[in-house]
Amino acid sequence: MEQMVNVYLYGKRYSVPASATIMEAMEYAGYTLVRGCGCRNGFCGACATLYRIAGNRELHACLACSTKVEDNMYVATLPFFPLVKAVYDMEKIKPSQQIMMQLYPEIYACVGCNACTKACTQSLNVMQYIAYAQRGEYEKCAEESFDCVMCGVCSSRCPAGISHPQVAMLARRLNGKYLAPICKHLDERVEEIKEGKYEELLKELMAQSPEELRRLYNTREIEA
Amino acid sequence: MYSDPNMEASARLVAAAREENAKRNPPRMTAEEKEQLLKTYHPDYREEEFEFLQAGPNKGEKVPKELAALLQGRSRIDPKDIDLSQPDYDTDVLVIGGGGAGASAAIEADQAGAKVLVVTKLRMGDANTMMAEGGIQAADKPNDSPAQHFLDAYGGGHFAAQKDLLAKLVTDAPEAIQWLSSLGVEFDKAPDGTMITTHGGGTSRKRMHAAKDYSGAEIMRTLRDEVINRGITVVDFTAAIELILDDQGRCAGAVLMNMETRELKIARAKTVILATGGAGRLHYQGFPTSNHYGATADGLVLGYRAGAKLLYPDTLQYHPTGAAFPAQIFGALVTEKVRSVGAMLINAKGEAFMNPLETRDVSAAAIIRECSDRGNGVKTPAGYAVWLDTPMIELKHGEGTIEKRIPAMMRMFGKYGIDIRKEPILVYPTLHYQNGGLKITVDGQSTVENLFVAGEAVGGIHGRNRLMGNSLLDIIVFGRNAGQQAAAKAKDVTCGALSLEHVNKFHHMLEEAAVDTGKVSPRLLPTYNSLGKEF
Numbered sequence: 001m002e003q004m005v006n007v008y009l010y011g012k013r014y015s016v017p018a019s020a021t022i023m024e025a026m027e028y029a030g031y032t033l034v035r036g037c038g039c040r041n042g043f044c045g046a047c048a049t050l051y052r053i054a055g056n057r058e059l060h061a062c063l064a065c066s067t068k069v070e071d072n073m074y075v076a077t078l079p080f081f082p083l084v085k086a087v088y089d090m091e092k093i094k095p096s097q098q099i100m101m102q103l104y105p106e107i108y109a110c111v112g113c114n115a116c117t118k119a120c121t122q123s124l125n126v127m128q129y130i131a132y133a134q135r136g137e138y139e140k141c142a143e144e145s146f147d148c149v150m151c152g153v154c155s156s157r158c159p160a161g162i163s164h165p166q167v168a169m170l171a172r173r174l175n176g177k178y179l180a181p182i183c184k185h186l187d188e189r190v191e192e193i194k195e196g197k198y199e200e201l202l203k204e205l206m207a208q209s210p211e212e213l214r215r216l217y218n219t220r221e222i223e224a
Numbered sequence: 225m226y227s228d229p230n231m232e233a234s235a236r237l238v239a240a241a242r243e244e245n246a247k248r249n250p251p252r253m254t255a256e257e258k259e260q261l262l263k264t265y266h267p268d269y270r271e272e273e274f275e276f277l278q279a280g281p282n283k284g285e286k287v288p289k290e291l292a293a294l295l296q297g298r299s300r301i302d303p304k305d306i307d308l309s310q311p312d313y314d315t316d317v318l319v320i321g322g323g324g325a326g327a328s329a330a331i332e333a334d335q336a337g338a339k340v341l342v343v344t345k346l347r348m349g350d351a352n353t354m355m356a357e358g359g360i361q362a363a364d365k366p367n368d369s370p371a372q373h374f375l376d377a378y379g380g381g382h383f384a385a386q387k388d389l390l391a392k393l394v395t396d397a398p399e400a401i402q403w404l405s406s407l408g409v410e411f412d413k414a415p416d417g418t419m420i421t422t423h424g425g426g427t428s429r430k431r432m433h434a435a436k437d438y439s440g441a442e443i444m445r446t447l448r449d450e451v452i453n454r455g456i457t458v459v460d461f462t463a464a465i466e467l468i469l470d471d472q473g474r475c476a477g478a479v480l481m482n483m484e485t486r487e488l489k490i491a492r493a494k495t496v497i498l499a500t501g502g503a504g505r506l507h508y509q510g511f512p513t514s515n516h517y518g519a520t521a522d523g524l525v526l527g528y529r530a531g532a533k534l535l536y537p538d539t540l541q542y543h544p545t546g547a548a549f550p551a552q553i554f555g556a557l558v559t560e561k562v563r564s565v566g567a568m569l570i571n572a573k574g575e576a577f578m579n580p581l582e583t584r585d586v587s588a589a590a591i592i593r594e595c596s597d598r599g600n601g602v603k604t605p606a607g608y609a610v611w612l613d614t615p616m617i618e619l620k621h622g623e624g625t626i627e628k629r630i631p632a633m634m635r636m637f638g639k640y641g642i643d644i645r646k647e648p649i650l651v652y653p654t655l656h657y658q659n660g661g662l663k664i665t666v667d668g669q670s671t672v673e674n675l676f677v678a679g680e681a682v683g684g685i686h687g688r689n690r691l692m693g694n695s696l697l698d699i700i701v702f703g704r705n706a707g708q709q710a711a712a713k714a715k716d717v718t719c720g721a722l723s724l725e726h727v728n729k730f731h732h733m734l735e736e737a738a739v740d741t742g743k744v745s746p747r748l749l750p751t752y753n754s755l756g757k758e759f
Contacts, residue, residue: 005750010440019551019552020552021552024552024752025608027752027753027754028754029751029754030754030755030757031748031753032751032752032753032757032759033517033749033752034346034484034564034749034759035461035484037346037517038346038347038350038354038516039354039355039516039517040516040517040556040633041355041556041557041636042635042636042639043354043355043438043440043441043512043632044349044350044354044355044441044516046346046347046350062688066552066553066636067639068552068640069555077535084453085449087452087453087455088453089405089453090407090408090450090453122635142410146410146436146438146442146631147438147631147632147635149441150445153614157350162427162701169445169446169449172410172442172446173407173408173446173449174408174590175410176405176407176408176409176410176446177405177406177407177408179415180405180411180413181413181414181415181416182417182421183364183405183411183413183417183418184417184418185365185418185419186308186362186364186398186401186402186405186419187402189363189364189398190364190398190399190402193370193395193398193399198369198370198371198395199395201369201370201371201722202369202370202371202374202391202394202395204371205371205375206374206387206391210269210383211376213375213379213383214383215378216375216380217375217376217378217383218254218255218379220375220376220379220428221428222252222428223367223423223428223429223430224265
């Protein structure tokens with residue numbers, strides 16, 4: 001007999017298997033999820049969820065797809081949160097400190113309460129990456145925020161109204177486009193291909209008989 | 225420390241043999257060995273799991289049973305109830321699907337000046353792209369070439385790929401990486417800008433580019449951001465449930481359904497791009513899946529009913545390393561990159577039973593053999609599994625490698641108390657990718673005029689097995705291509721009168737063939753609620 005626990009989905013009690021994730025518990029209870037369900041594996045941020053355990057005042061945030069239920073868990077999902085997304089043209093903006101001031105000025109109103117970090121479903125140091133963004137240190141902001149799934153829980157807890165995931169998104173794009181070292185071998189290869197340098201080789205290969213293609217494949221040298 | 229004594233005892237054998245195993249490089253199988261292995265153990269060869277289609281463009285060909293039921297299912301609508309005279313949306317290019325292929329297509333069509341409408345049944349970015357972990361291939365290193373990339377993919381796909389599509393894939397690959405970089409995607413690079421690249425199963429050169437083990441998520445969130453920045457119209461939580469043709473039989477729009485209110489809307493478009501992704505959530509043969517919640521083969525159903533031909537719909541990819549334990553992540557993807565950076569596959573006795581970088585179909589079949597006839601699997605609550613010896617990575621490359629190179633994997637198992645730096649993990653094949661799909665020509669068009677297809681919904685680019693890192697590549701190359709081609713084509717199109725007559729015809733064809741699968745399709749969402757209520 002499977003061990004069961006009581007969970008309260010939006011306040012209503014259901015008895016569900018103790019091994020279930022919160023998402024599985026909802027389905028066990030009979031829900032067909034449309035919102036609040038995405039990759040089901042911790043990558044997409046669709047299933048941000050808040051919960052408390054009865055008798056404990058602490059509010060927890062998690063992803064429903066990758067958090068096990070607990071006895072007497074009170075659950076509310078947050079399938080959408082109205083983040084502020086500034087619109088910009090990547091070709092025109094530059095990785096200067098000013099750009100954050102223009103696009104996301106509210107980050108400078110951070111009061112340092114650290115509620116964002118405490119709430120992060122990915123255990124990221126959110127307040128720290130916002131600090132990097134404030135200073136225009138986009139490479140550090142990008143690295144610190146890299147595992148962000150943009151679930152929005154941080155922003156739901158922020159007294160300054162910051163949309164942390166969108167700030168980090170901008171920082172990562174600035175870093176990827178403008179600050180990361182340029183890849184010379186890539187640019188050269190693209191040029192060579194445009195000049196048709198590899199066309200002949202490929203055409204020759206494609207024209208080989210099936211037997212010859214098999215032989216070439218089965219005897220090809222594999223880089224150590 | 226595994227609490228199950230049997231698993232823990234086996235994990236100790238793995239630890240004891242680790243240093244010796246790490247020194248070994250098990251030989252690759254010969255072509256004959258591989259062929260025999262696949263025939264005996266690969267799920268694609270279980271004849272009883274397939275069915276021959278009795279109606280439609282691929283009549284007489286075999287597909288998985290679960291797919292046959294949907295391809296030969298009935299429409300969610302009765303055409304006589306639908307008023308096509310007042311379209312709710314009128315656009316140049318309609319993109320169905322908000323994953324990597326759909327987003328790339330939308331960006332390029334917008335770039336070409338077309339009016340673009342994206343519809344997606346969940347949120348923009350809810351797609352298998354988001355879950356791709358390991359990387360993206362491109363032959364951009366001095367020892368590599370598009371021809372070498374072609375040879376790897378063509379052979380790995382059992383010499384069945386459409387050569388012209390594969391040639392485009394490998395030739396446009398470096399430019400795809402350059403395009404993503406220009407959008408701000410962060411690839412792993414050395415301080416001098418050299419791409420940090422690794423092997424994938426079946427590659428002969430190290431050409432796997434990555435963004436840690438969030439490669440797909442990094443690409444998807446960037447593309448989504450770009451779609452929003454461009455002001456492209458995105459209608460989310462809205463599924464296409466039927467394609468619309470015009471009086472000349474050309475694709476000219478879709479019937480849309482709001483996933484929450486079930487309200488129907490009509491979109492008229494000069495050209496349509498199907499970018500609906502894969503089918504993992506159909507759980508072929510009862511396999512778990514690494515796929516997104518929405519991966520239910522909708523595009524195949526829509527296209528098929530409108531008369532588009534499928535290619536290789538009978539070939540699926542089972543990723544060799546799905547998580548087999550704990551239950552909460554059963555079937556979740558353990559990226560191939562774990563093996564690229566040095567972990568080996570080890571059986572219950574602690575033996576490295578195969579070269580860890582064989583192609584996916586071969587690796588999956590070898591694991592199934594180990595867990596069945598050879599009796600060398602580790603017993604788990606859900607069945608049998610083999611070890612993926614993750615601590616070996618740091619034994620080979622030093623402490624800190626796991627956190628730097630595969631942080632998502634560390635996090636995924638860490639949530640359940642398994643530290644992959646110290647303990648090996650249990651894996652078993654999981655349904656991962658639809659190798660087949662709708663047949664296209666090199667311009668991205670299906671056998672129905674003005675119906676373009678991109679991404680996992682396409683069949684033929686990879687033949688009968690896809691290499692790691694060629695799917696992220698294909699959604700970018702063929703997504704962009706479809707966007708460009710559909711936008712160009714739209715310039716010369718004036719839609720004729722809209723029609724759903726093909727749906728009536730299809731229903732009639734089913735009746736003639738006396739097929740009644742009892743299903744309506746497209747499926748849209750899997751049935752996971754305990755009440756068994758279908759969406």
